[in-house]
Amino acid sequence: MRWAVAGGRRAVFASFGLHKTATQLEILRILRGRIGGEQLITLPLGVRQEFFREAAARFVADEAGDHRVALKFIRSDAEIDGGDHIYVTNFESVREGKVSPKLFSAASLDEASVLRSFGSKTYQEFTDLFRDVRFRFVATATPSPNRFKELIHYAGFLGVMDTGQALTRFFQRNSTKAGDLTLYPHKEREFWLWVASWAVIIQKPSDLGFSDEGYDLPPLKVTWHEVPAGDGGTQVDRDGQMMLVRDGARGLPQEARERRLALPSVIEKLKGIVAADKADPSGDHRIIWHDLEDERRAIEKAIPGARSVWGTQDLDEREQRIADFSDGLFPILSTKPVIAGSGCNFQRFCHKAAFVGVGHKFNDFIQAIHRLQRFGQPHPVEVDVIYPETLRETRRDLEDKWARHEEMATKMSEIIRTYGLDQLSMATALTRSIGVERIEARGEGWQVANNDCVDEARRMEDGSVDLIVSSIPFSNHYEYTPSYNDFGHTDDDDHFFAQMDHLTPELLRVLKPGRNACIHVKDRILFGSVTGFGTPTVNPFHAKTLAHFMRHGFLYMGMITIDTDVVRENNQTYRLGWSENAKDSTKMGCGSPEYLLIFRKLPTDRTHAYADERVTKDKPLCRAPSDDGGEGALVPFDRKLTPEPGTGYSRARWQIDAHARWRSSGNRNLTAAEFAALDPKVVGKVFKAFSMEEVYDYETHVAIGEALDARGTLPSDFMSLWPGTTRPDVWHDVDRMRTLNTSQAAKGREMHVCPLQFDIVDRCIARFSAPGDLVFDPFGGLFTVPVRALALGRRGRAAELNPGYFLDGVKYLEAEARKKAVPSLFDLLEAAE
Structure with missing residues (x-):
């Protein structure tokens, strides 16, 4: 107190x-x-x-x-x-x-x-x-x-x-x-x-250093009674196949249906339990918990003398019945946990409870039990839970939550026992750090540091970096470390960009004149419950980032749009729900893609605007004609000759890099029925190719989706019919699984909260740097950028504040370096010669 x-x-x-x-x-x-x-x-x-x-x-x-x-x-x-x-x-x-x-x-x-x-x-x-x-x-x-x-x-x-x-x-x-x-x-x-x-x-007075005398909870005996499922008729799956054994209930509507179907069996078991109470010398008072109104009416009909409390009842009458049962004026009360499961004390005259059915709401369940199992209860508490066999999974879920409840209580008791209510000692344990003792790791072609990114950038020489590739923190969306140096530890966008004001000038300084900075960003969803608008809105973070870098002297060169899966995004935010759209489509926005902002540092010589150190590309070799009609020699590129595939940087590759444009030749449109007949695992790939090869038709797209949905094969957890695009500023084929988090998850390590895809990094490095160039990422994370730089024949450098990410990232760099150091068979043959 x-x-x-x-x-x-x-x-x-x-x-x-x-x-x-x-x-x-x-x-x-x-x-x-x-x-x-x-x-x-x-x-x-x-x-x-x-x-x-x-x-x-x-x-x-x-x-x-x-x-x-x-x-x-x-x-x-x-x-x-x-x-x-x-x-x-x-x-x-x-x-x-x-x-x-x-x-x-x-x-x-x-x-x-x-x-x-x-x-x-x-x-x-x-x-x-x-x-x-x-x-x-x-x-x-x-x-x-x-x-x-x-x-x-x-x-x-x-x-x-x-x-x-x-x-x-x-x-x-x-x-x-x-x-x-x-x-x-x-x-x-x-x-x-x-x-x-x-x-x-x-949990007990001893948690605060006092005696537990008199504070022993009475024993609790929980008996689970499984009864046969009710007759719900023949169950048919979505393909029309009749099922020999009915599946367990999945979802609240189906669980409620199973409870209603099994109600006769449940009530019969309850009658036997209540009848046995009359012969118990410790007392026949019992509270019967239920969730459905159908259950309440069945209890009233089957159990003579049971009095009920329900939601639409007069408030005074409700309270009086609860008070009378608490005072032992009648023996059986029937009600819902949401009505009388919190705050009421029934232990003076009652030590028995019965649950008619089970649900997933652990709080309601445990609160209802502890209306009886309390300090001061003179009898062991008996709880009978009656449920149909189709709700076995629900019972398991409830028991799992109960085990986690006990685990949490143990952890909190340990902390209270350790610190008591001494706020000073806890505040010391929670103190944030400021500053960091720099740790450096390096190898052949790479150098990284566990350090504040601003300090690390200031240590670097002017014009020492050939390319910057980074996914910056998305304002205050995540906090990566308990350090004030963490850029995620900010109040809002203005605060975040005030911190970036210390870093961005350093990035411009270390970048070579004429070279590029590729900054990966994403707009943020603002929830209506937080903004007070009541509807989700979008924070145009990419536009704020663009303005920030331009303000510090970077030239804006363009923006790559990276498509994201709108269905997966809705699973993360619930802002684009199909059901909500049916209720009112005016509150619907659109999917939020990711963006790659391309900036450039002004070159010294502005006559032709070439970089001080250009990133040149070798044109492909050509096959010269042979005098004897055979295969001619390879010669430098000549417009009059045919380029040899696989040599140099081809015109085709340039078009793809510059325009992100993929085209294929298809022979005809597939019909909606043909698409619907495909295996769902391959339909997405086929549809993307189809959408690239043919003139896009919105109604055809819809018809294909509706045909899949009619067969029950349109996924609800990811977008299957993801169209390709011929727009030059949109990348639609980024593989979202190719990140270092895949390796982290496989090894059971901490996942990075904002993993950067290999595809994005690879394209930036291949397009904007030359072999041997130094690629820098001030927000290194798991060091995706330097790892991919090594893989592509460049050098990598990065800073990372989180020591866990730093140590894991170093392992990935060492593994990539070993991979490059292992000689191939041809290397051995050359050495032998």
Whole structure:
């Protein structure tokens, strides 16, 4: 309590029965005496009686002074009377605008799991409504261990750290699924130390150095009852084949269907369990948890004396039934976890529960169990879970989440035991670094440094670099290291480019006159929940980058557009959903490609604008005519002679490099039906070739896709019918799998968050540099640029701040150097001669 009051904005994640109610009451009682004003506790339905009971039982006058707490329940601002009490209200009254949090100097959210989803309406509304409350607290027993980022939503509500900054610092993005952010393995302990700096997660009093006497949870016995699946008729797959055995349920609609089909079997099992309770000397009180209204009606019909609580019921009647069951006035209560699964204490008269079906919501499940398994429960807790055989996978998922919950609790207990509530020691452990002790590695043809990129560039000689190829950080989108030197550790675009103002002039200085800098960028998606616009918008980051480099003296030479898969992109952002488009297409934008910005440093001699050190290309050799009619000798290029394929830099290669234009000859259009008959694994490749060879027809493209969709073979997780293009400024064939992350993943190492594709690097190096040239990347990452430079006969140099990336990148460079150093058979033959 002292720790919470001293911090002013704290989270109390205390296990079930560790007196979160008393903790919140005491925190607000202290603040009422210190800062004045009004205090508010917001809580779920059916919980207020626990607060009134706690206030009456624990807070009394004693010799040390008056510690009494008076409570008043309100449903609107009109009921605030300025009296000497703490106000209590329900979430619904705040959500509906009847009670205004801004009128209070301190507020606490009880069972704050309503904030768990960042994009939810409740999170957005509550964050705004409570923003001006000076002292803010949250309390819950089960911060989800299965979605670590839920914790940052609490931090965002409390104002501890902006959610975007927290996501950038601790989490890596799943490039195939929007919102699926996982904790960096190397950031895990730092993340939990950060959480412990504003939240306390305790399982027992001993976590804080106190005795656990009297705080032993009663034993928990969970019995899983699998019953036969209901008769849903013959199941047919998408190809019309009848199935001998019905598949397990996949997805919420199918799971709900299976629960309804199996309801007779589930209810029959439940009746037997309830009947056995009557012979149990420890008591026959039981709470029955369900999720579907069909289940509630079946329970009421089958179990005499069961009383139900449901969503559309009068609020007062709901609360009264919950209070009466809690006080043991009737034996069986039937309700949903979302209604009475949080905050209610049923352990005084009940130690048995039954779940009619299973679901994936672990928080609802564990909260419901702990309405009974609490400190002070005199009996072992018995939980019966009844589910149909088609929901076996759902049960496994629930048990896996339970195991991860226990793992998280163990980690947090360890941190609290190590640091206690000593904020200074935790702050020391979380201190960011500034500056870096430079480490250099080098080999034949390459030199890299674990160093700040600005410092490294300043160490380089004027005009020493032949080509710059780099994928710069995308503003504050990612944070690569816990260092202030990290360019990803910025607040916004203006802050990022202010940091680039230190680097870009150095890049211009070290680049040879007339040579190029190729900068890979991508626009950023801004989510409506963050901007407040309610709709995703696009930050034109590539245009800002272009303006930045031009401002520092680089000449803009052009922009290569690199197509990206719009379907995969939607899986990352959910901003271009087909279903959302059907609801309102005005909110739809378009896919966001990547860009390669080509810049040039002004050459010394501007007469012809050739580089001071040109990148020349040898024209192909030609075959001279033979006097005897045989094969003539190879001679230097001559327009009158035929170029010999495979020699020199051909006109064809130049056209492809300059225009990114690929053309083939096809003999005819394929019909939509012919495309639909192809194997889905090859249809994308064939379609791209078709789109390049023939005049593009939009309706034909659509017809092919519709034919595939009718067969159930149009993928939903990637774009199969990705058209090629003849536009000179678009690269449509970049292989997104060819990155050093492929090797990182295979070896179980940390993946780079923004891998740069080999194809992009290779084309830049081949086109804008000559063999033996030095290619530099100030943001080296896994050293893709110097690795590919070596592979293409150039030299490579790079800087990287992240020590993990640096060490892994050095290994890739050493491997590439060894590959080039191994002699071939022909080398040995030449040496023998």
